[in-house]
Amino acid sequence: MMKHTIAVLVNDQPGVLQRVSGLFGRRGFNIESITVGQSEETGLSRMVIVTWGDEKTLEQIEKQLYKLIDVIKVIDLSSRPMVARELALIKVTAEPPQRPEILGVVETFRASVVDIGTSNLTVQVVGDTDKIDAMIELLKPYGIREMSRTGVTAMIRGNG
Template sequence: MNRTTHTIAVIVNDQPGVLQRVSGLFGRRGFNIESITVGASEEEGLSRMVIVTTGDDHMLEQIEKQLYKIIDVIKVINLSSQAMVDRELALIKVKAEPKERPEVLGVVETFRASIVDIGPATLVVQVVGDSKKIEAMVELLKPYGIREISRTGVTAMIRGSITDSK
């Protein structure tokens, strides 16, 4: 079985309970959600969910069919079948005594990340990029002592002038 990562966008009515129904569908079917982000779309009254899941093409087809059975689902788009832009944001609180800070700042600069908070013995680093960039940054900061990590999950859209909402 060829298991690959799929990124799908789901355009839904902005109604209470829609997120629960969508995520419940995945759970009932035994499909794993690796990442989910939800926010307002370009059209008032509609929200965009970006879901990252892993499975074969048959599983993806089943997910799409099941999603369309949810009354508030307007459209399902397989973003990973097209050229797409995907990004994630992470905040990483790392132990950094003043003497270690120049080394940590070197890592931050290399990844084009930024320091968004400085404490007496910690720094909070903000990094934006694809999941591999986030994971690489985490690995390089581990030796300093990561205190906390908060990640947004992936958000994505089709590249170029093609839009998925029309």
């Protein structure tokens, strides 16, 4: 089983996200993450979907997506060099004596503190999934109170 990152260019219409996610559910394909936003073309949105499967599964996903009327283009990003990023906001328990240690972790990961409470800090980190997972592991001992992750967004590198 391999992780696949797929970009899907779709018409920006109500219900498209539901139809795409419903297709995955009906076919028994799992979505690890999905991000959706405007694309460079007016009227089109770009979905970036991370899923798991072998090459046959990926081929089936692509074929099924193209059957949806609002799908314009499907691109397997993971088959080429790509830039992939995710954003996470992590609220961690941080009493004043612990803050220097936590700030050391934040600095090491080139993250930033975006909010400070009396007994907590909210940290923003951007990077690949492994970087975010590693930072979460280092912050767990302090007590993660809340966390929100965007899911992966990606593009092909260079002139592709």
